Amino acid sequence: YFNLMEGFESLHIERGVSFRRYCHLMLSPGATLVIRSNVFFNNKCSINCLHSIEIGENTLLGEGVRLYDHNHKYSFSPEQGLKVKTDSFRKDAIRIGKNCWIGSNVTILKGVEVGDNVIIGANCLIHRSVPANSVVKHSEELIITPIDKED
Secondary structure (H helix, E strand, O other), rough: OOEEEEEOOOEEOOOOOEEOOOEEEOOOOEEEEEEEOOOOOOOOOOEEEEEEEEEOOEEEEOOOOOOEEEEEEEEEEOOOOOEEEEEEEEOOEEEEEOOOOEEEOEEOOOOOOOOOOOOOOOOOEEEOEEEOOEOOOOOOOOOOOOOOOOO
16 A cells, blocks of 8 residues: 655655555655665555655565654643644654564664664564664563462
């Protein structure tokens, strides 16, 4: 599914790019989305581009990968509480290098640069840049205990 809002500035998709089912690309006016050659998007990937996103060649995106180059602006005061602005955003580019493997259900946020030859494990939230030739893993501990016979 492609949602190219009226007045979008730049969509560039090179040869050999493939999309599986239910992928969503949203490109807003003035935004730039560049997808280099031989990038693979697995099922249910979502790109929401209000500013600038570039994905390097030979990169694989697992199921459910999400890229957001923006956050909603908000204000807070003790008197009025939190007000999230639905039509005003903070924006910053996302750059993903070449030869990367982005695992299933990874979310990459604005302002992140992922270097070349990076593996990002499943379910990671990437909110800061990752240097080239790195592996990122989520470190939540899995605790398994036996069930007591009586509660």
